[in-house]
Amino acid sequence: MDFKLLLLFVVMLSTIHQGPAAYRDLTCVEPEPGYVKRIYHYVTANEIKNVCPTPTDLILRTGHEMFYTLLCVLLTMCLGNAPSLRTRGKEAFSATFSKFKEWKSRPSRCPHCGTVPCQTKRRSLWKPSGARKRDKANVAERSKAMKLFNYGLELSVVLTNELPRDDLYWERKFCHQFEEKHMMLFPLCIQRQIKYWYPLPR
Known part of the structure; x- marks a missing residue:
């Protein structure tokens, strides 16, 4: 699957998912306070004020949904290609480890005479x-x-x-x-x- 098509799919999915929330631009809704806030309003008999969301809130919510959807798709693709990724990871790790061993066992260059070994x-x-x-x-x-x-x-x-x-x-x-x-x-x-x-x- 092409990466551009994948991004387009994620954007369309997030738009469809967040589309019904557009009504919040016109309607002020009651927030969802925690347990302590509800007890405070109940004891003091204060009315819970409605909150009017801004376009920035909708953009942030849509961005969060797009990010999480993309992350889920990437994790699904990684799990689907787990055997090949495991093989490549082992090969890359063994190559890196062998290079590290060669680098560690190499004779150090003398800082005075400049020869290897001194x-x-x-x-x-x-x-x-x-x-x-x-x-x-x-x-x-x-x-x-x-x-x-x-x-x-x-x-x-x-x-x-x-x-x-x-x-x-x-x-x-x-x-x-x-x-x-x-x-x-x-x-x-x-x-x-x-x-x-x-x-x-x-």
């Missing part, structure tokens, strides 16, 4: 096996760790295109021997990991 989680060769001691040997180890991280960042730029070829990339690329002054060429997450695993003596 470079500090990819690299494990630079992590020492012993305790983290503050000695002078850590200076050479820090340069080795910076070199390994430089390889990882270069692969992220060239192979996966995760990072842009900015000025920091070219400075790291043309740096052959990493020293302490080159620490600022790396993202903050890498700097923290290098300082954590290879602390310098105080």
